[in-house]
Amino acid sequence: MEMTLSDGALASYSCGVRFLDAYLAAALFCGTGAAVLFLILNGFLTVMERTAQEKAVRYAQYSFSSENAAFLHYPMTRTTTRVLLGIAVAGVLLISFVLSLSPLRARLFATETSIIETGCHVLKPYREVFDRNLVEFQYQYGRGKGGFDALEISQTGKRSLSVDLRGSPYLKNLVALAPEAMNRYFDELKAEGKALPQL
Numbered sequence: 001m002e003m004t005l006s007d008g009a010l011a012s013y014s015c016g017v018r019f020l021d022a023y024l025a026a027a028l029f030c031g032t033g034a035a036v037l038f039l040i041l042n043g044f045l046t047v048m049e050r051t052a053q054e055k056a057v058r059y060a061q062y063s064f065s066s067e068n069a070a071f072l073h074y075p076m077t078r079t080t081t082r083v084l085l086g087i088a089v090a091g092v093l094l095i096s097f098v099l100s101l102s103p104l105r106a107r108l109f110a111t112e113t114s115i116i117e118t119g120c121h122v123l124k125p126y127r128e129v130f131d132r133n134l135v136e137f138q139y140q141y142g143r144g145k146g147g148f149d150a151l152e153i154s155q156t157g158k159r160s161l162s163v164d165l166r167g168s169p170y171l172k173n174l175v176a177l178a179p180e181a182m183n184r185y186f187d188e189l190k191a192e193g194k195a196l197p198q199l
Contacts, residue, residue, distance in 0.1 A: 001112065003173040006163045008105035008119060015104075015120035022104055030095050034088045041084060108161065110177050115153060117161060130155045137178035139185045149188075151181055172199040 103126065106119040115130040130153065138152045140162070151174060153161040163174065165185055175182045186196055 003110045003177065004107065005110055005170055005173055005177065006105065006108040006168070008107065015123050015125055019120065019123055026095070027092060030092045034092050038085060038088050108163065128158070130158060137181040139181045141188060149185060151178060171197055175199065
């Protein structure tokens with residue numbers, strides 16, 4: 001008998017579609033951050049250029065001709081802006097590609113003897129099997145802006161799996177699979193005065 005523990009986004013779609021979705025999501029996230037940073041830097045360069053031009057005008061009035069004061073200008077500001085924009089775009093595309101190379105879970109489920117994760121790695125489907133007699137379960141949580149509640153599944157020699165507990169429709173199955181770790185999750189919710197989820 002199988003017990004579903006977690007479903008991934010777009011689980012019913014092909015690996016190609018899921019890879020493209022992951023890439024676009026990563027590009028949107030990285031692009032937003034890069035755009036904010038670029039606007040701040042561009043504003044700083046603009047202020048620097050205006051300040052230099054004002055100094056050049058004052059220098060020309062009280063010392064030499066405007067031609068002799070031209071060295072105080074920043075003719076490379078626009079070029080610098082274009083270069084920085086190009087670097088930002090290239091960085092976003094590269095980082096987004098690297099992030100989308102991570103395994104994309106389609107389904108995580110348990111049988112009587114195993115815990116099995118299926119999904120896509122780049123454009124190829126994968127299936128990873130964990131032995132229920134060898135795995136360890138641990139409740140992990142964090143609070144603050146990036147707060148989370150997760151069940152970590154680990155087995156020596158394999159990468160760890162993480163199941164998001166917040167809003168999970170499979171809490172009943174997770175309790176049956178890892179009662180001690182899930183009890184720690186419920187205890188933490190009680191200590192924080194939060195309502196326990198319905199199983």
